[in-house]
Amino acid sequence: MKHLTQLPTWPVLKAHHQDIAPETMQQYFLDNPTRFELFSVQLSGLLFDYSKNRITEQTIQLLTQLAIDSHLPEKIEALFSGDSINQSEHRPALHTRLRDRQNAPIEVKNALKKMSQITQRLRNQSWLGSTGKPIEHIVNIGIGGSHLGPLLGVEALAPISNNRFSCYFISNIDSDHINQIVHHLDPETTLFIISSKSFTTSETLANAHIALAWLHQTLGQTDLSQHLIAITAAPDLAQRFGIPPSHTLPLWEWVGGRYSVWSAIGLPIALMIGIEGFYQFLNGAHAMDEHFRYAAYSQNIPVLMALLGIWYINFFDVTHHAIIPYSHRLNQFPRYIQQADMESNGKQVTQQGDLIHYLTGPVIFGQQGCDGQHAFLQLLHQGTHLIPVDFILANNPNDSSNHQDMLIASGLSQAEALMKGKSEKQVLRELLEANYPMDQAKQLAPHKMLPGNRPSNILFLDEVTPFNLGMLIALYEHKIFVQGALWEINSFDQWGVAFGKQLLPRLIEAISMPDVSTLTDIDSSTQRMIKHYQSLKTTS
Ligand code: F6P
Numbered sequence: 001m002k003h004l005t006q007l008p009t010w011p012v013l014k015a016h017h018q019d020i021a022p023e024t025m026q027q028y029f030l031d032n033p034t035r036f037e038l039f040s041v042q043l044s045g046l047l048f049d050y051s052k053n054r055i056t057e058q059t060i061q062l063l064t065q066l067a068i069d070s071h072l073p074e075k076i077e078a079l080f081s082g083d084s085i086n087q088s089e090h091r092p093a094l095h096t097r098l099r100d101r102q103n104a105p106i107e108v109k110n111a112l113k114k115m116s117q118i119t120q121r122l123r124n125q126s127w128l129g130s131t132g133k134p135i136e137h138i139v140n141i142g143i144g145g146s147h148l149g150p151l152l153g154v155e156a157l158a159p160i161s162n163n164r165f166s167c168y169f170i171s172n173i174d175s176d177h178i179n180q181i182v183h184h185l186d187p188e189t190t191l192f193i194i195s196s197k198s199f200t201t202s203e204t205l206a207n208a209h210i211a212l213a214w215l216h217q218t219l220g221q222t223d224l225s226q227h228l229i230a231i232t233a234a235p236d237l238a239q240r241f242g243i244p245p246s247h248t249l250p251l252w253e254w255v256g257g258r259y260s261v262w263s264a265i266g267l268p269i270a271l272m273i274g275i276e277g278f279y280q281f282l283n284g285a286h287a288m289d290e291h292f293r294y295a296a297y298s299q300n301i302p303v304l305m306a307l308l309g310i311w312y313i314n315f316f317d318v319t320h321h322a323i324i325p326y327s328h329r330l331n332q333f334p335r336y337i338q339q340a341d342m343e344s345n346g347k348q349v350t351q352q353g354d355l356i357h358y359l360t361g362p363v364i365f366g367q368q369g370c371d372g373q374h375a376f377l378q379l380l381h382q383g384t385h386l387i388p389v390d391f392i393l394a395n396n397p398n399d400s401s402n403h404q405d406m407l408i409a410s411g412l413s414q415a416e417a418l419m420k421g422k423s424e425k426q427v428l429r430e431l432l433e434a435n436y437p438m439d440q441a442k443q444l445a446p447h448k449m450l451p452g453n454r455p456s457n458i459l460f461l462d463e464v465t466p467f468n469l470g471m472l473i474a475l476y477e478h479k480i481f482v483q484g485a486l487w488e489i490n491s492f493d494q495w496g497v498a499f500g501k502q503l504l505p506r507l508i509e510a511i512s513m514p515d516v517s518t519l520t521d522i523d524s525s526t527q528r529m530i531k532h533y534q535s536l537k538t539t540s
Contacts, residue, residue, distance in 0.1 A: 002069075003350070004486060005358060009066040016062055017315040024453050025052060025419050041299050043291055044284075045462035046471055048301045052419045053308055053388075053455045054316075063307040064297040067486060072303070075485040080293055086256075086492035087351045093492045094252075095259035095477070096289045099282040099470070108263075111250050115264050116275040118229065118249070122191070123164055123274065130219055130226050135191045138167045139181065140268050141207045142195030144497075146231070147171040148339055149261025149473075150195070152332040153269035153281065156469050159329070159398065161272035169268075170211075173203040178210050187218040193229045195265055197251050199237035202504055208241065231264045256492050258340045259477060277466045284470025292478040302475050305390075305457065306482030312388050312455065313359050320385060322376070323366035325392035326411035329464045333392065334366030337476050344480045344491040351490050360487045361480075366390075370410050377414060381421075381450050389456040391415050392472070394464050411458075421452015 004010065029035055029051075039051035039060075078085050082092040097104055104112075121127035125134035140150055151169045154161075168181045182190075192211045196204045215224050225247055230238035233251040249264035261269075262282060270278040288302070297303045312318035321341075323334040345361025366372060369391070380387050391411045396404050427448040431441035459475075461468045484491030507526070510516050511534065516527045 001071075003354075004066075004070060004488060007066060007069040009062055009069055013062050013066060013311075013315060016058060020054065020056060020059070021316075023054070025054060025455070026421075026452065028056070041301050041304070043301060044287060044471065045465065045468045046301070046475075047458075047460040048304070049458040049460070050304060050308060052415055053311075053457070054453065055308070055311065059311065060298065060304070060307070063311060064303070066310075067297060067303065067307060067482070070486045070488075072482060072485055076293060076481075079481060080289075082254075086490060088490055088493045088495070091492070092254050093256055093259065094254040095256065095262055096286075098255065098262035099285040099289065099474070101279065101282060101286070107250065107252070111264055115249055115267060115270060115278075119267070119270045119275045119278075122271055123162070128226065129188050129190075130222050130224060131188045133188045136165060136189040137185045138165045138191055138193065138268055138271055139170060139185070139211070140168070140193045140195055141170045141204055141211060142193075142231075142265070143171040143201060143203045144339060144343075145257030145260050146195035146197065146201075146204065146265055148258075148332065148336045150266060150268040152330075152336045152473075153261065153266060153469065154272050155332050156329045156464050157269065157273050157277065157281075157466055160277060160466075162274070165271060167268055167272055170207050171203065173206050175210065178207050182211070182214050187215050187227070190215075191227055191229065193231065193267055194238070194241070194243065195231045195267075197233045197255070197257050197260065197265075199230070199232045199234040199241070202501070205241075212242070229267070231267060258343055261473070273466060280466035281470040284465075284467035284472075285474035286470075287467070288471045288474035288478065292474075302478030303482055305475070305479040306486070308388070308455075308457070309362070309479070309483055310486055312386070313362055316386055317359065318386050318388060319359065319362055320387045321362040321364050322372075322380065322387055322389045323364060323392070324369045324372045324377075324389055324411070324414075325366075325394070326369040326407050327392065327394040327396070327461075327464060328368055330392060330394065331368040333472075334364070336473070338364040338366075340476060341480050343494050343497065345484050345487065345489060346496065347484075347487075347489040347491075350488040352488075356487065356489070358487070360489060361483070369414065370407070373410065373414060380454065381418060386454065388454075389415070389418065390459060391456055392459045392461070394461040394468075397463055415456045415458055417450065417452075418454040418456055419452060421450040421454070422448070424449040 035051045036049060040047065040049045079093060080096055082094055084090055084092055086093050098108055122135055128134055147169060154167050170178045170181060194204065194208045215227050225244050228243045228247060230243040230248040231251060232238050232248065233253055235245060235248045238248050239245060249267065251260060251263050251265065255263055262285060266278060269281065292300060292302045309321065323337055325333050341361055341364045347360055348356055350356060380389065393408055393411050424445045427445045428441055431444060481491055510519060510522060510530055516522060516530045
């Protein structure tokens with residue numbers, strides 16, 4: 001099989017890149033008043049505008065041909081059919097089965113049923129704490145995929161929650177995090193959800209033990225299981241921790257941690273918005289699955305987004321990608337996608353283990369606009385890096401103030417400014433019109449000049465509903481999948497993070513040793529840092 005750069009379309013795209021690199025998007029818009037119609041797709045409550053990209057119709061034709069030459073259609077079918085596409089772990093990646101409610105496997109249907117029952121009992125207050133009081137506080141303990149998905153869902157959908165519970169998230173091993181949270185809570189009315197696919201993650205287990213001790217402190221040595229739920233693929237380990245099978249919801253090896261929000265890992269979302277809302281969330285993701293699987297590539301939003309990314313990364317040598325939601329409710333979205341994308345496509349070898357000689361997954365960063373605007377957007381406008389942006393806008397029908405107009409206008413104005421820029425000539429003219437003396441105007445003009453021609457996508461949601469949020473997350477999952485498929489990498493393993501986890505116990509052990517300088521397996525920098533920490537500990 002030919003590798004990506006050996007495919008016939010690759011050199012054609014290289015030449016095409018040379019041809020259009022000097023062209024400007026602003027000129028494209030002037031030349032073609034229907035450019036938006038040409039480069040936009042509407043799917044349910046999502047409008048995808050990719051007209052502010054450095055592309056022509058030919059670019060899209062060539063990129064889709066590259067996808068076909070890379071066997072993308074077969075790879076998409078392999079994903080949905082449950083082939084063992086995570087080759088280094090000999091597993092399928094079947095998160096799409098979790099949201100296909102009609103055709104889901106029986107174990108998924110049973111898990112959803114159990115999740116629904118638990119949700120109902122907690123929401124209707126028939127699930128009581130050990131002293132007979134109803135649960136009022138939910139604390140999710142988990143990290144990575146066992147944290148970011150529920151956090152995103154709970155924050156994004158807060159306005160439709162019935163506010164029955166207050167919901168908190170603990171991920172970091174720093175005890176400041178858990179102590180800060182439990183400080184405000186009443187153990188009698190608090191439920192901890194211990195979310196860990198493996199039930200071996202150090203951060204999660206350390207926090208779970210603190211939580212248990214905190215419960216015991218007030219409630220005594222009674223049965224505390226009413227205050228604990230586990231979500232895990234290792235129920236035996238949860239039981240050893242003290243959580244009975246009746247309070248344990250399952251997860252399966254074929255669901256990657258960063259793809260698990262569709263499983264019982266999403267329980268905090270269901271608790272906050274109700275199980276019907278959670279079903280809507282799944283339905284939205286399923287609608288995106290169907291679109292991804294069956295829509296023509298020229299209308300296929302995840303495929304188009306992925307190909308645009310490849311266009312910039314592999315032909316313009318772009319290394320970063322920004323995600324900026326102009327929606328407070330989606331503030332966690334960039335963090336969520338950061339894990340989904342960087343853990344999936346931060347790879348340097350093909351599925352077969354050959355070293356790759358082209359760029360793969362970009363550095364993903366971002367935060368909500370307008371905050372991001374007043375933090376890092378300067379570099380995107382005038383810095384030396386070319387960084388494509390996804391602007392995510394959302395209508396908020398509950399906001400009748402002019403804040404919403406300002407928010408939407410802010411996002412649109414940034415996309416426009418990135419695209420148009422401002423020439424030195426234009427800046428000079430404006431300065432002279434503002435009565436600057438010529439010498440000062442000439443000095444200032446290069447500083448105020450913006451190169452423009454910087455690309456962005458706009459994703460506009462009708463509203464942040466459970467359905468639309470499900471669609472949006474699934475869209476990015478499939479974008480990541482398509483890029484991984486073309487780069488020929490395994491988007492479903494994470495051996496790099498696993499190595500960090502492996503080193504941790506040895507260093508914890510070393511910190512308690514009197515003389516680390518004798519340890520030949522630990523480098524001198526790490527030894528000196530441990531000694532420094534030991535001396536700080538003894539003096540504090
Ligand atoms: O970051 C590595 C990772 O394995 C993620 O993929 C996962 O979401 C996270 O750790 C937490 O793992 P677990 O759910 O097993 O505690």
